[in-house]
Amino acid sequence: MSANTLQEAKEALEGLDVDKIMEVYAENFLFEDPSSGEQITDREALRKYFQQLFALPQASFTDIRVYEAESFAALEWTWGGVSRTTGRLFHIKGVSVVELSINKEIRESIYYDPKPALA
Numbered sequence: 560m561s562a563n564t565l566q567e568a569k570e571a572l573e574g575l576d577v578d579k580i581m582e583v584y585a586e587n588f589l590f591e592d593p594s595s596g597e598q599i600t601d602r603e604a605l606r607k608y609f610q611q612l613f614a615l616p617q618a619s620f621t622d623i624r625v626y627e628a629e630s631f632a633a634l635e636w637t638w639g640g641v642s643r644t645t646g647r648l649f650h651i652k653g654v655s656v657v658e659l660s661i662n663k664e665i666r667e668s669i670y671y672d673p674k675p676a677l678a
Contacts, residue, residue: 564662565625565632572620572636575613581606585663594673615640617648632657642676649675 564583571579581602584590590599590608599605612618618640626633634657639650653671657664 564659564664565627565634565657568634568657568664569623569625572623575618575620577606577609577613580609583664584667585660585665588664589666591666591668593668594671615643617641622652630659632659638671638676640676651675 567579568583570576571583584602584605586602588600588605590605591597597608599608618638620636620638622635622637624635626635634655635652636655637650637652639648641648651671651673653669656668656670658666
């Protein structure tokens with residue numbers, strides 16, 4: 560497990576840095592969001608996902624905590640912003656479960672309740 564890769568991911572989220580977050584993913588990866596049913600394996604689609612996420616009004620990722628194991632990690636985070644549908648500020652706690660190989664993310668599954676962003 561590479562603490563450096565996880566630190567880079569944390570810094571990219573906190574800085575809303577699309578280029579930096581893209582660097583932590585391996586060439587072949589799976590990014591999945593079971594809440595929306597989305598599965599991404601294409602780098603351009605992943606870039607677009609993060610561009611849209613980070614462009615949300617007042618977007619932020621805070622309270623990021625990293626828990627490492629042999630070949631997996633869990634990241635707790637709080638995602639916030641202004642809902643595009645209601646105009647209200649929201650904060651959502653979530654978790655990313657990450658599998659790494661050769662210091663790159665090969666799989667990430669994110670778990671959260673999307674209702675506050677939609678309400």
